[in-house]
Amino acid sequence: MTDVALPSDVSYPADGFALFPDRSVIAMRVNGELKDLAAKVAETDAVEPVSIESPDGLSILRHSTAHVLAQAVQRINPQANLGIGPPITDGFYYDFGVDEPFTPEDIKAIDKEMQRIVREGQRFVRRVVTPDEARAEMIAEPFKLELIELAGGPGSGADAAEGASAEVGAGELTIYDNVTRDGETVWKDLCRGPHVPSTRMIGNGWDLTRIAAAYWRGSEKNPQLQRIYGTAWASKDDLRAYQERLAEAAKRDHRRLGKELDLFSFPEEIGSGLSVWHPRGGIVRQEMEQHALRRHKRAGYTYVYTPHITKKDLFIESNHLVTYKEGMFPPIRMDEERDAQGEITKQGIDYYLKPMNCPMHILIYRERARSYRDLPMRLAENGTVYRNELSGALHGLTRVRGFTQDDAHLFVTPEQLEGEVANVLEFVLSLLRDFGLSDFELELSMRDDEKSKWIGDEQHWAEATDALRRVALASGLKLTEVAGEAAFYGPKIDLKVKDAIGRTWQLSTVQLDFNLPERFGLEFTDRDGQKKRPVMIHRALMGSIERFFAILLEHYAGDFPVWLSPVQVVGVPVADDFADYLADVISTLRADDVRAELDDSDDRMQKKIRTHTTGRVPLILIAGAQDRDAGTVSFRFRDGTQENGVPVADAVRRIRSAIDSHALIHTADDFA
Missing domain, CATH: 3.30.980.10 (Threonyl-trna Synthetase; Chain A, domain 2)
Structure with a gap:
């Protein structure tokens, strides 16, 4: 009360x-x-x-x-x-x-x-x-x-x-x-x-x-x-x-952690909202991308590559220059020719940095005739896009001007639509769980009542909305329906996730589109030999890799699971005499694809341990005379607990197991 x-x-x-x-x-x-x-x-x-x-x-x-x-x-x-x-x-x-x-x-x-x-x-x-x-x-x-x-x-x-x-x-x-x-x-x-x-x-x-x-x-x-x-x-x-x-969120702020852990930065010389990734941040990003790539391939996706820039005609055909022009960077005039007096002799062509990848994926589909046997066609790309965000709206990696979408576009027959959407949603949930996220809910975004804010006909919109609603309800997750929040070309399901401190983030999007296939004249030959129109599904799992990275960084407060940690293991000898012994252990770990380092600096052992604990290293290996004589190592964990006298072979096996199982390790009990 x-x-x-x-x-x-x-x-x-x-x-x-x-x-x-x-x-x-x-x-x-x-x-x-x-x-x-x-x-x-x-x-x-x-x-x-x-x-x-x-x-x-x-x-x-x-x-x-x-x-x-x-x-x-x-x-x-x-x-x-x-x-x-x-x-x-x-x-x-x-x-x-x-x-x-x-x-x-x-x-x-x-x-x-x-x-x-x-x-x-x-x-x-x-x-x-x-x-x-x-x-x-x-x-x-x-x-x-x-x-x-x-x-x-x-x-x-x-x-x-x-x-x-x-x-x-x-x-x-x-x-x-x-x-x-x-x-x-x-x-x-x-x-x-x-x-x-x-x-x-x-x-x-x-x-x-x-x-x-x-x-x-x-x-x-x-x-x-x-x-x-x-x-x-x-x-x-x-x-x-x-x-x-709020105080806890401030401690987890990805901008502060990014600087503290040397992960990324925004150099003024490059421009607002444009990030560079440092070596350690690059390791985490690469692990994220490679894991997603393996999962996508197993799920039947094929990766494609498209340029960052295109002639304006493509965005006229896609309608983005009507509905999304304010979010696009100004055009770049190319191929203009002038005479010696500076007079234009050949008009140039306007090119635009792409704000999204879908028009180019459509051109890949349209490059040759397609049959129902080719569908569903699942095209994926880690495509960098550019959006002209107001400077006041920029916020670390969560709101930037240049970012990479883990984008996918699926072309399906109308009969395949609902089943494919269900598969996409199941795949998205499974992959996000791989990253340690588990508290989900769904939001169904429907068209606005004002006709100027959407394209296509009402029947297609109704069919698309009903299909998404059925899939969302079948998932068993909480569903909220919101009118007026759909994109101009189709309704969508947004997946929202709660992080470790209860904040809700909007992540993955699954969007149906009957309209762009119509605008681009996409076709496939059906079983009856008739030309028919495919349905397009837009799907971004992480939303953007930059934003997803920021969310994970705050979710874990910098203490990534072992598989994502930039440095997974650091060896700290009790004294210089035991550095060679630990160096051999580190070499064994590296041979097993573990990101392991030896700290043989002149710092005292306790300072080394503090440094690497502050640096969020999940596993610190310590070795002294007793470990060297017994062929063992001692583990020290993020919370300061230890496990002593672990045989080297057993230590290597357990570290590898923690990586493969995506384990989050803070204490000795987590590693048992």
Whole structure:
């Protein structure tokens, strides 16, 4: 139960409050739509409670806390203009137009003012307004006025700006008043809601976390606003637990670990969002790629190679220059010729860095006639692609401008479609388990209602969506369906995985496509001799190798399983006299394809052990006089435990077994 409750000295409308007197209920779902507890309901309505601890409840709580933040800012600085203030994963933000950037001192003052507003127990009261009424009431808020103009038309809702769907949508316009216990309206905001009934219910499970700059509506052409981020939870205990998770996540940050363990870097001389891989990082990446390659070959995939750049005509034919142009790098003009006076005598051709591999795989299929006997055709490629991400969106290896997709495209007959999708999903789950991931759920992304956002006909979309749904349900995994999140050419299943500290990452994608085969005129000759259209399946298992590497690095906190560790074994002699003995053991391990090194530096033994433990080496072999005389070695593990007197042959066998079984070893018990 939460530590908040409605003020007892305030009168509330009876509807939802009478239905749900439980103080942990902050809103309700009426006929599937989220509404305030004060909303009117009919006897025939299907009404469900929304508790503050539920995902919807937390989203409402966070949105309400964003409004409290905005009111606090305008109490302190009445000249601040309001942008948007949506709930986001684990928190909220609000954008403000202010003359000077916020300072840490400003945040302290805002925090105190928010506490006062929470204690005041202001009610959130919803009003429906006409566009003219909204303009009149928001006359001093230029950004709100812009959203009002966009409401209900092209570019409304989520397209108006990131998070703008919390403010306006295709339906009616609403304003929320903040009303005191005496009935006085002290603040208002353009908003769709719903909200908690009272600011008192926000309690003390919130915190302001950081300040950032953000362009209005996400465009560098627009004014730069100041964004304040925060987090909000159902209780103070939940907030503390979240803060502990953040602290643990900071320890695992792949950017910090990448530098600490000498795995990769982003040299300024190369450019933002473009990584280089150091030798140790390259070893891990190569192991990942080679393991996936072996598994793909056994599953019937054939690897292909395609160039990084192509003429624009290919992306016109694929429709990417219409639907994805903003995500592509500017064109490179090639083959232009000029005379001695500099006049163009031959027009050049525009080439583009490829943002994806699928059009080139389609050309491989189209190179010759295909029969039903050729299908399914499974083409795979570790293809490097380039996407023109905004510099502010870049984040280590998880959001970059140049990355490599473990991409595959399958061409199948309509009869093979559902079975092949089921095989793909089973293969994806199996391969991810090889990397030590096991907590999965699925998300089915369906087309948008707006026809301009997808191509093809409704029947193909319906068939594709139904096939994906059946496969997803048959997997037994939790399935969430999301409208409007599909790519322009087909619905998809996204596989999400939880890491070691409970964070959810979106990884693999399986996407059906009836449309690109149509655009490119792909055909196969069926058993009856008739020409028919294949169905295309887009499939990326890791998403991108860079991002998957970052996720694994954080999942394991740098302590990779032995098979992925850049250095699997280090030999540390007790004294120089025993270095030759350990060198022979290391040579034996190397002959068995173990990444083993001998530390014969001048450092003391204990310093060597600390160095390699900090360097995340899973197995340290130690040898002294007793080991040399007995033909044994001693193991030291990541947690400091040891196993002494292991015969060399047995040690080599056990190390090899740990590698082959993808074992994660921290302690002596793990190696038993």
